Amino acid sequence: MVDPFFVALELVFQPYVLLVIVCSGAFGLLVGSIPGLTATMATALLVPVTFFMDPIPAIAAIVTTVATAIFAGDIPGALLRIPGTPASAAYCDEAFAMTRKGQASKALGVGLVCSVIGGLLGSAVLMAATSTLADFAFKFSSFEYFWLACLGLSCAVIVSTGSVIKGFASLLIGLFISTIGIDLMSGHPRFTFGSIELLGGVSFIPAMIGMFAISEILRFVATADHVRPQIPHQRVTSVFEGVGSVLSKYRWNLLRGSSLGALIGVLPGAGADIAAWVAYAVSKRTSKEKEKFGDGHAEGLVDASAANNAGLSGAWVPALVFGIPGDSVTAIAIGVLYMKGMNPGPMIFLENPQILNAVFIIFFVANLVLLPLGYLAIRLSTQMLKIPARMLMPAILLFCLVGSFAITNSVYGVIVMLVMGVLAFAMEENGFPIAPTILGIVLGGMLEEMFLSSMIKSDGNFLEFFSRPIAASLGVLTIAVWVYPIMTSIKGNITGQNRL
Amino acid sequence: MKFNDAIIGVFLIIFAIIEILYARTFPTLFGQQFGPSEFPILIGIGLAFCGAVLIMRGLRLRYKNAIVGGALVSVGEWIESNAAITNFALVLLSILFFILAVDDVGFVITSFLILALLFKRFGNSFATSMIGAAIMTGATKYLFGFWLLVPLPVGQFGL
Known part of the structure; x- marks a missing residue:
């Protein structure tokens, strides 16, 4: 029998898959380098195309796009002080301070190499962790999966920024949307109101395109002031000059940032953005040159840019082992895997x-490809940043329309996209995070299936949900996560800092 | 448009009540006391709880006359700009136009009209808008229609 690893090598190293990786890399770099367009949006726009691909090129396209988009977010961050993606926001000021000192090339070069190394180390963690956790996951029954899904979703809400209660409401909205359609256990239609198309449920990809792309377009057009940013007159040429000495000086920071990023990525909902913020904060707190932070000091850049790319791989650990996504991008990837x-x-x-x-x-390949493509993107950065948003946004809208249409081969997909886009816009206007809604839509079906299976096994006795040791531990942990915000709210009422 | 948390809370509670009442009409699984209504009811209870907390929070903010959340309804800065409102409405109307027209008029004409209008509206010159709309429509038709074999509607004009 042929070793699966060699079969996998053969599957990946095909001209078509490699071409998909290179094209997705270029696409990710373009989208990531344009301020306002996020890595999640890049994935959302790409998914309709991956829908028509085999599983391997489809996954390759998603992984490469996100890895390159996360790095590309550093480019406008360093040159314009506008982070291209939220994952670059943590060290945007630091990188821009380096640009002001005439070190734009160095800032971007350090960011690129650290992103590549962070991504590779994160990939190694992904490989090691999934194999170890898989043995553990085999012991799970529907009780454990139910609690694990609850725990994952709850953690995703707790660690997200903003109001916890609005995060929970957002999650419940997503779970409600997942219940629309025929119930697979009883065959009874729910919330379809006679619509034949709704019997199959709310189509996931159009919903995601609406929530991440249409809401972004609406936000763009609602911002009346579209001033073209001023690109600094600085030649970005010797990208790798001085990078070696920085990496040699901060090699432990690189290792720490990567490890921290991979670990934070594993936490559901945390993702690359939080990984970068935490790594930057840890770097500043433990640095011997704290006073230099904020003044164009490369140390924090090393930690944080390694962390956000490592976080991407980490998020795939719970996704692959338990089927529970770590962030919105892996939620999309899981949706694609299910399809x-x-x-x-x-x-x-x-x-x-x-x-x-x-x-x-x-x-591994996606992160290695990032090096030459990232170099090219840095060299072309000043040209890419000149692409006007007034040309891009209508083009993105058309892509959304066709992408949503392509999934259902009817305007039903476009209607779902429109409704979800308006809902996401309204939610964000009122401080509701939208990532929990997507997680709810993706995981709702599995959560309900595990819930009902467990109910049938236990003959409706809810105490049985705590009858197995791992299930009981996960159940208690989940309830603790639910109680935590209430306790902090009570404490916050006393101290005047209520986040609920 | 930003609503005070109390208004959102009331909306969530009303929605939750309707959802729970409707879910209670679902049948139970054969030989069981529960069925497809259980999960939606739990979601409804959760939403009602969130709604109640938001009402308390909204009222507390209003009571304290805080700057944020003090008013029951407030509009974003963009609402004050006619240009922004027009752009916002145009994007929504473009999507509606696509939904209503694409099957009859065909993908090529519908897309070209939407793109040309939006390009021009967002500040591009007439020539750039026309050329940009033609190129984008052609590229999308090629990518999805010919390469990915998506059956894009051709409408009555065969385009």
Whole structure:
């Protein structure tokens, strides 16, 4: 029998897959380098195309796009002080301060190399952690999966920024949307109100395009002041000059940032953005040259830019092992895997080990490809930043329309996109985060299935949900996560700092 | 448009009540006391709880006459700009136009009209708008229609 790893190598190193990786890399760099367009939006726009691909190129396209988009967010951050993606926001000021000192090339070069190394180390963590956790996951029954899904979703709300109660409401809205359509256990239609198209449920990809792309376009047009940013007159040429000495001086920061990023990425909902903020804060707190932070000091840049790319791989750990996404991008990727008939979870280790190995290899290849593509993007950065948003936004709108249409082959997909786009815009206007809604839509079906399976097994006795040791531990932990915001709220009422 | 948390809370509670009442009409699983209504009811209870907390929070902010959340309804700065409102409405109307027209008029004409209008509205010159709309429509038709084999509607004009 051929080793799955070699089968996976053969699957990945095909001209078509490699071409998809290079094209997705270029796409990710373009979208990531344009302020206002996020890595999640890049994925949302890409998914309709991946819908028509085989699983391996589809996953390769998503992984490469996100990895390159996250790095590309550094480019406008360093040159314009506008982070291209939220993951670059943590060290945007630091990188811009370097540009003001005439070190734009160095800032971008350090960011690129650290992103590549962080991404590679994160990929190694992904490989090691998934294999270890898979053995553990085999012991899980529907009780454990139910609590794990609850815990993952709850943590995603708790660690998200803003009001916790609005995060929970956003999650519940997503869970409600996931209940629309025929109930698979009873065959009873729910909340369809006679619509034949709704019987199949709310189509996930148009919903996601609406929530991440249409809401962004609406926000863009609602901002009346579209001043073209001034690009600094600075030649960005010797990208790698001086990078070696920085990395040699801060090698431990690089290792720490990568490890921290991978670990934070594993936490549901945390993702690359939070990884970068935490790594930057840790870097500043432990630095021997604290006073230099904020004045164009490369140390924080090393930690944070390694952390955000490492965080991407980390987010795939719970996604692959348990089928529970770590962030909105992995939620989208899981949705794509489900559509391809490859349900993530421990069984994938037995049923499709070659696919799993291929995912690991893709992570390594995507991060390696980032080096030459990133170099090219830095050299072309001043040109890319000149692309006017007034040309881009209508083009993105058309892509959204066609992408949503393509999934259902009818205007139903476009209607879903419109409704979800307006909902997401209204939610964000009122301080509701939208990532929990997407997680709810993706995980709702699995959560309900595990809930009802467990209810049937326990004959309706809810105490049975705590009858197995791991289930009981996860259940208690989940309830603690639910109680935590209430306790902090009571404390906050006393101290006047209520985040609920 | 920003609503005070109390208004959102009331809306969530009303929605939750309707959702729970409707879900209670679902049948139970054969031989069981529960069924497809259980999960939606739990979601409804959760939403009602969130709504109640938001009402308390909104009223507290209003009572304290805080700057944020003091008013029941407030509009964003962009509402004060006619240009922004027009752009916002145009994007929504463009999507509605696509939904209503694409099957009859065809993808090429519908897309070209939407793009040309938006390009021009967002400040591009007439020539740039026309050329940009033609190129983008052609590229999208090629990518999705010919390469990915998506059956894009051709409408009555065969385009």
